[in-house]
Amino acid sequence: MIQKRLIGVVTVRDGWAVQSFGYGRYLPLGRPEILVENLDRWGADEILLQVIDATRQGRGPDMALLEQIGKRGLSTPLIYAGGVRSAADAVAIVAAAADRVVVDALIRDNASEVIKAGEQLGNQAMIGSLPLSIEHGAVRWFDYRTRTSEPMSEELLELLEAGVLSEALVIDWKHEGQPGGFDHALLDALPKGVPVIAFGGLSSAPQLVQALKMPHVVAVAVGNFLSYREHAIQAFKAELLGVPLRPAAYQQTLHA
């Protein structure tokens, strides 16, 4: 049986891993490659590396960071987000180190490049980032470049329904970094059958269990709340009872 996933998130800004609070306030944590390595050692089911200032600064994907991580050789699948401008970027990201690619601005700017990336990498490699909120009972899709929100576009919904995007990363951007802040109502915002990864303010085991028990939620992603203790992935997994999750894994040396 396919298992649901606990994804560890490393957020990068100005080249440093940071704790993020609503994508508006940041605290430095250290070098991103070290945090990624920790998650790899702790047995995360996937690692999401999100470079949050790449698109705004027009830099494109952080290939230097990806190559650095590639050289270290993770034994955990890596998802990369940030600065993806084209199908060629997505292919380069996978060639460097990642297994899957998150697109956000590219969905708004050039959906045909998202389709092209899926044709080259397989749609299973493509994930759509959806920073959402609910305002006056309506679901709003946040554009972090303009700091404005609008209803989800027809084009976005088509990409999800057609399976061009294999999973939707639903981000509660308003409550991101706030303990217990995640609004579970966001998980019902998408068309039926779209697999969802929940992220943003998920901090406690009961919250994670509530999300993971929803049939279309295939994964939960946790960022800040993994930074407060060692081996946080295993500790969370030990508390997530009653959901089909891979048991906690512990690194071992295989050759003497």
Next chain:
Amino acid sequence: MIPRKTIGIVDYGVGNHASVWRALHGLGYRCRVSAEPAVLDDTDLLVLPGVGAFGAAMEALHRHDLVEYLRGQSSSGKPFIGLCLGMQLLADVSLEHGLTAGLGLIPGQVVPFDQARWHIGWNSIEVVGNDPIFRPSDGKSMYFNHSYVFQAAPEYQACLARLDSAFPVGVRRGNLVGLQFHPEKSQGAGHMMLKNVVEGLCA
């Protein structure tokens, strides 16, 4: 002193070789990443990795003049492992984006996964029979990321995974092995399996 085994990672421009290299290197093997037959010849085992679409990958193998080389290596009995898309390329044909001929090394065809749109994440594998190179991995969780399945002839199916029903995720024909999942990204369980397969094929 027993010499370290040398593994040739076939570099045809498709996918990420670094994680395969790192996993094998971490297991104690010497690795050569190349598209040059002269370099690959001087190795104990070949690994064919791959991600993406079947047609584009076969095109890349043709462009690098590797199709006949890999067929020759396989028929000579050289140990050979295909990973993920690299497993699917061992098939006769794929239906992904139209009909594309594969390497034709293991009878069967690559077809759309019929139990879900994708098979993404960690799933446990079931080993068919008592093949010692696979048996220790029975029941272990591996990382999958695919939407097509290699329906190999039953006599070559070595490992299965299951959603509603079982489907092949590991194949073996003599010294040729294909694994649909990513052992290099499946942490301790995947690395242990890689080691068992390499050692078993090179024994």
